[in-house]
Amino acid sequence: xxxxxxxxxxxxxxxxxxxxxxxxxxxxxxxxxxxxxxxxxxxxxxxxxxxxxxxxxxxxxxxxxxxxxxxxxxxxxxxxxxxxxxxxxxxxxxxxxxxxxxxxxxxxxxxxxxxxxxxxxxxxxxxxxxxxxxxxxxxxxxxxxxxxxxxxxxxxxxxxxxxxxxxxxxxxxxxxxxxxxxxxxxxxxxxxxx
Amino acid sequence: xxxxxxxxxxxxxxxxxxxxxxxxxxxxxxxxxxxxxxxxxxxxxxxxxxxxxxxxxxxxxxxxxxxxxxxxxxxxxxxxxxxxxxxxxxxxxxxxxxxxxxxxxxxxxxxxxxxxxxxxxxxxxxxxxxxxxx
Numbered sequence: 001x002x003x004x005x006x007x008x009x010x011x012x013x014x015x016x017x018x019x020x021x022x023x024x025x026x027x028x029x030x031x032x033x034x035x036x037x038x039x040x041x042x043x044x045x046x047x048x049x050x051x052x053x054x055x056x057x058x059x060x061x062x063x064x065x066x067x068x069x070x071x072x073x074x075x076x077x078x079x080x081x082x083x084x085x086x087x088x089x090x091x092x093x094x095x096x097x098x099x100x101x102x103x104x105x106x107x108x109x110x111x112x113x114x115x116x117x118x119x120x121x122x123x124x125x126x127x128x129x130x131x132x133x134x135x136x137x138x139x140x141x142x143x144x145x146x147x148x149x150x151x152x153x154x155x156x157x158x159x160x161x162x163x164x165x166x167x168x169x170x171x172x173x174x175x176x177x178x179x180x181x182x183x184x185x186x187x188x189x190x191x192x193x194x
Numbered sequence: 195x196x197x198x199x200x201x202x203x204x205x206x207x208x209x210x211x212x213x214x215x216x217x218x219x220x221x222x223x224x225x226x227x228x229x230x231x232x233x234x235x236x237x238x239x240x241x242x243x244x245x246x247x248x249x250x251x252x253x254x255x256x257x258x259x260x261x262x263x264x265x266x267x268x269x270x271x272x273x274x275x276x277x278x279x280x281x282x283x284x285x286x287x288x289x290x291x292x293x294x295x296x297x298x299x300x301x302x303x304x305x306x307x308x309x310x311x312x313x314x315x316x317x318x319x320x321x322x323x324x325x326x327x328x
Contacts, residue, residue: 002227046196061196 006070007061009048010077016084018058020045025080029087031190032134032152036083041072086152090190093161097145099180104168106147112136115147120168121180127167132156137164147182150190158187199249201230204256206274207247216287218278219247220269222259231259235266252277 012018017028023045026035038045044061058080060073085091097104105118110130115137117127131137135151137160147164151157161184168181199205205221214237223231225241232247233239239262254272256265269275278284296304 004227044196063197 002064002066003062003070005061005063006065006073007059008073008077009057009059010081012047012056012058013084013088014055016088018047018056018084020047020058025083027080027083027087029084031087031090034083034087034153036079038076038079041076042069043073043076045076082154085189086154088191090150090152091154091157092186092188092190093149093157093184094140094186094188095147095149095161095164095182096185097147097182100178102180104145104180104182106139108137108139112138115164117164117168117182121170121178129160129164129167131160132163135160146185199251201244201249202253203258204254204268206250206252206254206278207232208250209242209246210248211246212242218250218274220254220256220265220274221247222256222265233262233265235262235269250278250283251281 015029019026019028023038023041023043024035025038025045026033042062042065044063046059046061048057048059049055050057058077060076062069062073097106099121102119102122104120107116107118108114109116112131113136114128114130117129120127131149133156134153135149135156137147137149140146140148149157149161151160164182165184170178170180201221201224203222203224207219207221209215209217209219214234217234217237219232219234219237219242221230222233222239225231228245229241229243230247231239232242239259252272252274254268254274256268260268279288
């Protein structure tokens with residue numbers, strides 16, 4: 001059945017400038033600018049100012065929507081929340097090297113935008129992974145065998161982490177026994193919460 | 195950008211298809227997702243699909259399914275006819291109807307009037323051109 005109108009709103013914190021035009025959302029904050037295109041969704045986006053408190057809100061409407069379009073309202077809001085968090089707090093993903101015998105040798109090249117992985121499982125093959133735009137990777141000091149990926153856009157940071165992980169898959173072996181690889185150990189933000 | 199004309203009881207709409215083409219009607223009840231009960235002072239109350247209606251900006255204050263007398267009184271109080279004829283949409287429809295009902299002599303008179311107006315405009319334009327050239 002078609003639900004005549006389903007809508008949802010979200011608060012926009014102060015300190016973030018948001019622009020909505022033709023289903024393209026642009027968010028600007030202390031850490032930079034991010035934009036996202038929602039033209040594949042059939043939803044109405046509008047910015048309203050709440051009368052009671054005077055804060056800005058983002059309202060999303062779905063007119064005569066099926067179950068799936070109604071579900072897309074909240075996912076769109078979550079994407080915008082991620083944009084806002086990225087632009088205010090940033091995203092930091094930590095990955096750990098896991099190896100049983102052959103130490104994984106990783107060197108950061110290109111001023112923190114690419115990583116080279118050697119000696120994975122003793123292989124001679126050098127794996128090179130380029131980070132996506134806006135994502136930087138560094139080897140953490142103090143913690144042994146850790147990589148820290150930082151960036152504003154959660155999609156790009158998490159996808160870069162996945163690219164590193166996928167380059168270090170074990171082939172033709174029992175993966176329950178050969179547990180080597182580089183795995184995501186922590187997903188967090190750059191700015192610390194008090 | 196958000197919608198301003200909603201389907202509600204009292205919304206005035208223009209019929210854009212069917213036997214009642216071109217009539218202004220009032221939505222007095224909503225039957226289901228696709229159909230409404232509409233009423234006008236000069237027609238029997240009947241159901242219509244929303245696709246046959248074009249919503250206008252005018253809305254009158256009535257309760258659900260009023261009697262014909264109350265409906266006519268509410269339409270007079272809100273001056274639906276006057277507001278419609280003053281609105282740009284209403285004026286355009288009136289002009290279209292007048293143009294469609296011209297006979298050949300009227301069209302001849304219209305042609306002479308257009309030529310005369312264009313002549314006056316061209317004279318003024320020539321005057322302004324001479325001033326800027328000088």
